[in-house]
Amino acid sequence: xxxxxxxxxxxxGGQGAKTACLLLADAAFSSGKYVQGFPExxxxxxxxxxxxxxxxSDERCTVHSNIYNPDFVVVVDESLLECVDVTAGLSPEGxxxxxxxxxxxxxxxxxxxxxxKVCTIDARAISEETLGKNFPNTPMLAAAVKVSGVVDPDRFxxxxxxxxxxxxATKPQVIAGNMNALTKSMQEVKAG
Amino acid sequence: MARKDRxxxxxxxxxxxxxxxxxxxGAFPITPSTEIPQYFAQYVANGEVNTEYVTVESEHSSMSTxxxxxxxxxxxxxxxxxxxxxxxxxxLYVAASDRLPIxxxxxxxxxxxxxxxNNDHSDSMGARDSGWIQIYAENNxxxxxxxxxxxxxxxxxxxxLPVMICQDGFITSHAVENIELCEDAEVKDxxxxxxxxxxxxxxxxPLAVGPYGVSPYYMEAKVAQAHAMxxxxxxxxxxxxxxxxxxxxxxxxxxxxxxxxAELAILLIGSSAGTARACVDELRAQGKKVGMLKLxxxxxxxxxxxxxxxxGCKAVAVMDKTESFSGNGGPLGAEVRGALxxxxxPPRVINYVYGLGGRDFRVEDCxxxxxxxxxxxxxxVTGSTYRHIGQREE
Numbered sequence: 014x015x016x017x018x019x020x021x022x023x024x025x026g027g028q029g030a031k032t033a034c035l036l037l038a039d040a041a042f043s044s045g046k047y048v049q050g051f052p053e054x055x056x057x058x059x060x061x062x063x064x065x066x067x068x069x070s071d072e073r074c075t076v077h078s079n080i081y082n083p084d085f086v087v088v089v090d091e092s093l094l095e096c097v098d099v100t101a102g103l104s105p106e107g108x109x110x111x112x113x114x115x116x117x118x119x120x121x122x123x124x125x126x127x128x129x130k131v132c133t134i135d136a137r138a139i140s141e142e143t144l145g146k147n148f149p150n151t152p153m154l155a156a157a158v159k160v161s162g163v164v165d166p167d168r169f170x171x172x173x174x175x176x177x178x179x180x181x182a183t184k185p186q187v188i189a190g191n192m193n194a195l196t197k198s199m200q201e202v203k204a205g
Numbered sequence: 206m207a208r209k210d211r212x213x214x215x216x217x218x219x220x221x222x223x224x225x226x227x228x229x230x231g232a233f234p235i236t237p238s239t240e241i242p243q244y245f246a247q248y249v250a251n252g253e254v255n256t257e258y259v260t261v262e263s264e265h266s267s268m269s270t271x272x273x274x275x276x277x278x279x280x281x282x283x284x285x286x287x288x289x290x291x292x293x294x295x296x297l298y299v300a301a302s303d304r305l306p307i308x309x310x311x312x313x314x315x316x317x318x319x320x321x322x323n324n325d326h327s328d329s330m331g332a333r334d335s336g337w338i339q340i341y342a343e344n345n346x347x348x349x350x351x352x353x354x355x356x357x358x359x360x361x362x363x364x365x366l367p368v369m370i371c372q373d374g375f376i377t378s379h380a381v382e383n384i385e386l387c388e389d390a391e392v393k394d395x396x397x398x399x400x401x402x403x404x405x406x407x408x409x410x411p412l413a414v415g416p417y418g419v420s421p422y423y424m425e426a427k428v429a430q431a432h433a434m435x436x437x438x439x440x441x442x443x444x445x446x447x448x449x450x451x452x453x454x455x456x457x458x459x460x461x462x463x464x465x466x467a468e469l470a471i472l473l474i475g476s477s478a479g480t481a482r483a484c485v486d487e488l489r490a491q492g493k494k495v496g497m498l499k500l501x502x503x504x505x506x507x508x509x510x511x512x513x514x515x516x517g518c519k520a521v522a523v524m525d526k527t528e529s530f531s532g533n534g535g536p537l538g539a540e541v542r543g544a545l546x547x548x549x550x551p552p553r554v555i556n557y558v559y560g561l562g563g564r565d566f567r568v569e570d571c572x573x574x575x576x577x578x579x580x581x582x583x584x585x586v587t588g589s590t591y592r593h594i595g596q597r598e599e
Binding site: 035038039042047048049050051052054055056073074075076077078079081 | 211322323343344373375376377379380381382383476477478479480482483563565566567568
């Protein structure tokens with residue numbers, strides 16, 4: 014059976030982890046995949062830990078449970094490493110992608126013995142440089158695409174440009190910044 | 206010509222509503238309603254529909270709005286969820302007994318308490334005796350497809366009953382998945398113009414709607430209503446077949462999956478059926494004779510058809526995503542057990558209550574159900590026929 018690539022997102026309410034999850038579903042859909050993008054809902058509020066999920070596959074996946082054994086985990090806020098077991102069930106064949114200014118080797122000790130690939134990206138710095146504000150979800154999305162390979166990176170960049178042109182039709186001045194954030198993140202993500 | 210897209214269940218149903226362009230929407234625009242009226246409000250604001258969008262102060266009033274509009278001869282629609290549906294209760298019965306073909310998009314969520322916003326079927330299952338046709342979806346595609354079929358069922362001569370199109374809260378309503386959408390013109394053609402034979406404001410033949418029914422007449426009205434629900438069965442099949450001719454996706458009362466030679470079967474409603482399908486595939490690969498019945502139409506209840514589909518099974522798990530506090534199982538368990546009773550050698554039935562308030566139902570949970578069914582079928586010992594699954598044991 015065709016096994017989907019499963020991705021789990023950890024963020025804090027208001028950081029755009031859910032939006033990034035839905036944008037990844039969009040990008041994968043545009044490249045011809047079957048997608049699921051869904052957040053886990055509860056009494057969330059700004060700053061509270063939230064989880065969102067993607068399944069991406071070549072055939073429709075009918076499983077509608079949450080994801081317990083992801084291939085990839087994306088952590089949009091590094092302070093979550095202290096309070097959420099972000100590597101729970103994570104495949105050692107997969108990877109975790111963390112928003113931090115630290116090196117992969119420096120965050121590995123915080124990952125409760127996870128033996129797989131650890132990737133880091135300073136999404137905050139990239140966002141502040143390219144967008145002028147801390148919107149970490151665009152660079153995290155790009156890093157997730159680069160590391161997971163669920164979508165062809167060149168195709169992804171093209172699709173996202175079209176998507177931003179649509180989304181920011183009334184604010185075209187932010188399109189270039191978002192595109193810079195994407196490409197910079199794909200270049201700068203570090204694996205260890 | 207189908208259009209491929211990716212939409213959440215809420216977006217999909219709002220899009221179907223746009224394509225249908227009903228006359229009146231009764232909309233309570235805040236929680237506990239859904240995103241459906243919110244998306245639809247954008248279509249109204251953009252002039253993409255001609256619908257009179259009536260914002261009201263409660264769900265009781267949104268259903269009252271629909272009743273007024275439908276009685277006057279219009280096509281009426283609303284959407285709600287959870288305690289919003291509970292607040293409509295009194296009016297649900299009025300809509301059904303007045304034989305008003307209103308369509309309600311129900312996003313299934315738990316009822317309080319404890320306070321909870323997540324998915325189970327307590328809301329619509331509680332309304333099962335209100336006289337509404339109830340059709341459930343496994344995913345966004347089915348929610349959309351069912352919605353397009355709703356008015357042709359509701360408005361059919363011999364039926365004229367309201368229809369509730371249900372989808373699982375969050376699991377379906379807020380999950381983005383691939384979907385195939387019909388063209389606007391196809392939907393308009395399929396649904397057709399609404400030209401009711403009788404309505405309140407028909408000047409050449411005005412009638413009263415919802416008058417007092419004295420004892421010498423009340424029972425006749427209720428029997429006629431019961432007959433209408435029975436008549437709905439054939440109409441649902443006809444409309445499902447006609448929808449299949451248009452889209453390639455045909456619909457009946459339920460979907461039988463790997464049931465032909467199944468010894469063990471699981472019967473469930475909604476998104477969990479997709480998870481169960483994956484479990485059946487895994488167990489079939491191990492050579493186990495297991496199958497699934499995904500119930501789509503709960504009202505009218507297709508009792509004879511279910512009995513026919515399950516008659517060869519040794520044991521059946523009936524999964525209720527609601528607790529009815531009968532001390533004897535859930536509503537689906539009772540209905541299915543009743544349906545199987547007249548078989549010469551009925552399968553053993555174990556009724557599970559699962560998935561309350563968003564408790565996840567995983568492939569592993571489904572496999573556990575099949576393990577327990579195997580015990581029942583092999584050892585012939587049923588133990589308790591009313592079980593809960595997925596809760597923590599303290």
